[in-house]
Amino acid sequence: MKMTRGNMMETSSCADQEIDTGKAVCQQQGFVKTPVKVRFGDSVFTVDKDVLEQHCEYFQALFHSGMKECQQDEICLQALSAHGFLVALRVIYGEKPILSGDEIVEAIECAVFLQIEILTKHLINIINSDNCLLMYHTAATFGLLKLLHSAALFIRDMHQDLKEDVKCLPEDLIEYVESLLPSTYVTVGTHSPTIKLLQDFMRTVCYLDEDEKDWKVLTHLPLNASTTMAGVTVLDNKLYIVGGVYDITNKVVDSGFCYDVSKDTWSTFSSPQQLRYNCSLVGHEDTLYIIGGEHNKTIMSSVEKYKISTDTWSFAAHLPRPAAAVACAMTMSRLFICLWRPKDATEIFEYIVNKDEWTLTTTLVRHQSYGHCMVAHRDNLYVMRNGPSDDFLRCMMDSYNLTSGQWTAMTGQYENSKGALFTAVVRGDSVFTVNRRATVEYAIEDNKWRTKKEMSGFPRIGSMWTFLLRLPKKSSEILERKHNGQNISFDLPSDSSALCADC
Structure with a gap:
């Protein structure tokens, strides 16, 4: 029997609940070392006390308060729904459920009342165009500020598509959305280091002016920075470049470069312990991951991670096999890579951060060539490849759904005279693909x-990297879009970066 709102089974332990959605929770029953019962009306969950203390600030404070509840075998919570607590348990035990509207409301209430950070992160990860307004309004109602801010940023990025629905929000919530900076598409091409006397004014990072439908200069690369066969990524609204080469000798630039768009300044940071080029760079939670690549014409499987706050590099788990120019995608705070192997097989691996290991997610067998990239939208991964016989004017595409575990061959060949789709980035429900002759926005x-x-x-000739940045107002020549700060009625920190550095 599936548990739904108003139809909860009475049970003395999680293991006894005959529900589809409680599978992961039930599988943990053998690991309940110090059991404690949590009652919601007629519903009772038996949960490991240590797990509650680890993930719920409410229970952590309760168990250390010296109150009589510390010694009780059963704790009664009258204000919350049992189903919201079940969603929290699923997330705590490793599930990543896609939630209905009722489940979202109950989960937000539970996240606020019990102070469950991991549940808040999951809610942020599953924000989409179908639930963002509900997330935003409910988070404002209950005061879950991190979720409120993340949902507001998502709505700001999709404001054009959602503008009629946004009008239904309270005025103060509308004003807060409009006070935020939208994401802008940014691209950098292939450039080698230069010297001041030979400064190449084409060595630029450019942004897309969507009103004028043209690319404009955002900043110039430092003289000694290289994007040739480098790893390039964005994290917390900063651009990072690692591992570029000087020239055809493939000598690696021994510094990393960071562009802080809010300050319009470049800085340097240390290089990986193993210098490499033709590598991939991905950012996640204060950490950069540099994946595979080459050194001295040898393809590597090593992976290193850079802790930004401490300026330190360390090795992570090796790739399943050596690989260069690895296609990567982040979705719902999960890192995926796409590796190729003989006999027309594509393998997608996920990096499990807390276990420092790569796990095989799925294998696809298709007739394909070497050219490829991968992007993510919601719980779907899109793998792009050249057409038949290495046809660079046609791009074939397959989609893998992480929730259902199913592959789908995408209709159409995305064929035109403008070239194949080899660099792309997703914003909201749109994906922008970029090549030399055209920038195309697609609705997913x-x-x-x-x-x-x-x-x-x-x-520009050569490879290019495309990403999103929130560009501050710099001058009327650089950006015409204005940032109008507004005061809103609910209590947000004066420094919104405390909520989300991506603002």
Whole structure:
């Protein structure tokens, strides 16, 4: 029997609940070392006391308060729903459930009342165009500020598509959304280091002016920075470059570079312990991961991670096999890579951060060539590859759904005279693909990408990297979009970076 709101089974332990959604929780029953019962009306859950203390600040404070509840075998919580607590347990025990509207409301209430940080992070990870307004309004109602801010940023990025629905929100919530900076598409091409006397004014990072449908200069690369066969990524609204080479000798630049868009300044940081080029760079929670690549013409399987706050590099788990220019994608705070092997097979691996290990997610067998990239939208991974016989004018695509575990061949070949799709980035429900001749915005739909609009291409030769940044107002020549700060009625920290550095 599936548990739904108003139809809860009475039970003396989680293991006794005959529910589909409680599977992961029930599997943990053998690990209950110090059991404690938590009662919600007629529903009772038997949970490991240590688990509650580890993940719920409410129980942590309760168990150390010296109150009589510390010694009781059963704790009664009248204000919360049992189903919201069940959702919390599922997340605590490692599930990543996609939630309905009722479940979202109950989960937010539970996250606030019990102070469950891991549940708040999961709610942030599953924000999408279908639930963002509900997330935003409910988070404001209960005062879950991290979720409120993240949902507001998502709505700001999709404001054009959601503008009619946004009007239903209270005025103070509308004003807060409009006070935030939207994400802007940014691209950098392939450039080698130079010297001041030979400064190449094409060595620029550019942003897409969507009103004028053209690319404009955001900043110039430092003289000794290289994006040739480098790893490039964005984390916390900062651009990072690691591992570029000087010239055809493939000598690696021995410094990393960081562009802080809010200050319009460049800085350097230390290089990986193993210098490499033709590598991939991904950012996640104060950490950069540099994946695979080459050194002295040898392809490597090593992975290193850089802790930004401490400026330190350390080795992480090796890739399952050596690989260069690895296709990567982040979705719902999960890191995936796409590796190729003989006999037309594609393998997708996930890096499990807390276990420092790579696990095989799925294998796809398709006739394909070497050119590829991967992007993510919601719980879908999109793998792009060249068409038949290495046809660079046609791009074939397959989608893998992480929740259902199913592959889908996307309809259409995305064929035109503008070239194949080899660099792309997702914002909201749109994906922008960039090449030399055209920048195309697609609406992501169930089994295809539908063309929304076409703009100028990025007129540079060589590889390019595309990403999102929230650009502050710098001058009327650089950005025409204005940032109007507003005061809103609920209590947010004066420094919104305390909630989300991506603002």
